[in-house]
Amino acid sequence: MTATAQKVWFITGASRGFGLLTAKKALERGDFVVATARDPQTVIAALGEHPNLLAVRLDVKLEAQAITAAQQAVARFGRIDVLVNNAGYGLLGAVEEANGEEIRALYETNVFGLLNVTRAVLPVMRKQGSGHVMNISSVGGYSAYAGWGVYSSTKFAVEGLSEAMSMELAPLGISVTVVEPGFFRTDFLDASSLVATRDRIADYAATVGAMRDFAEGANHQQPGDPLKLAGALLQLADSEKPPVRLQLGSDTVERVRAKNLFVETEMAQWLELAVSTDHAAPLKQAA
Numbered sequence: 001m002t003a004t005a006q007k008v009w010f011i012t013g014a015s016r017g018f019g020l021l022t023a024k025k026a027l028e029r030g031d032f033v034v035a036t037a038r039d040p041q042t043v044i045a046a047l048g049e050h051p052n053l054l055a056v057r058l059d060v061k062l063e064a065q066a067i068t069a070a071q072q073a074v075a076r077f078g079r080i081d082v083l084v085n086n087a088g089y090g091l092l093g094a095v096e097e098a099n100g101e102e103i104r105a106l107y108e109t110n111v112f113g114l115l116n117v118t119r120a121v122l123p124v125m126r127k128q129g130s131g132h133v134m135n136i137s138s139v140g141g142y143s144a145y146a147g148w149g150v151y152s153s154t155k156f157a158v159e160g161l162s163e164a165m166s167m168e169l170a171p172l173g174i175s176v177t178v179v180e181p182g183f184f185r186t187d188f189l190d191a192s193s194l195v196a197t198r199d200r201i202a203d204y205a206a207t208v209g210a211m212r213d214f215a216e217g218a219n220h221q222q223p224g225d226p227l228k229l230a231g232a233l234l235q236l237a238d239s240e241k242p243p244v245r246l247q248l249g250s251d252t253v254e255r256v257r258a259k260n261l262f263v264e265t266e267m268a269q270w271l272e273l274a275v276s277t278d279h280a281a282p283l284k285q286a287a
Helices: 016-028 040-048 065-075 100-130 149-172 203-216 225-238 250-269 269-275
Strands: 008-012 032-035 053-057 082-085 089-094 133-135 174-181 195-196 245-248
Touching: 008 016, 008 065, 016 032, 016 225, 032 225, 040 053, 053 065, 053 089, 065 100, 082 100, 089 100, 089 149, 089 203, 100 133, 100 149, 100 174, 100 245, 133 149, 133 225, 133 245, 149 174, 174 250, 225 245, 245 250, 250 269
Parallel strands: 008 032, 008 082, 032 053, 082 133, 089 195, 133 174, 174 245
Antiparallel strands: none
């Protein structure tokens, strides 16, 4: 595949938000798109009938559906060049406030769902000897925020999986990029994409409560332009040497730089203790 050749995209959560906009832009430039959603009719309603579009039913929590969707993609278009693991949602609340049911449900979609789809698509890419996996994380997948701890933990998991996969798949001709959007003007802060913990603890009013107020006020006022993000994903797909991480949004860049500086500063402060735990004598080399 050359950078400009027609690509076959497999996009989860494609009925709205980043997934829908990416599918739309890919179709506009002549690519082929497998757009998945729990109800494929929502995809067709949003994008219309298109000869290069295959709308497929997929609840990412169901591994059998993921396998079937990948098979349908290959049967229709012959290959899968770009996998965009976009399906997911948020949970807002303190770690202590989140109950087991809320946490498990979030992991089922954001982590285990991503793994289901990835395992279904990778055999296709390995057979081709090419492909690009884009895992949609978040600025919260690199630097956590009060009120987003459980959600961030799912995205931290995506980051770790992506790093390891990039090492495992590079020798096989497959690239992996974890995409870290900041706050974009989508419906992410609406009830359709964001769940609030059922329980609220008054002691967290100054931290998590303040974050709830911020999220309510920021809804549809976020600085990021979703159309530009979709365009950026197309540029990423065309890259000859894509990055392992791609930060999207000036707020993400600022947050990542601040965290990197914090980690370096804190490590320097504790460096003597950090390195003091090694064995005093060096390991003997094998003869």
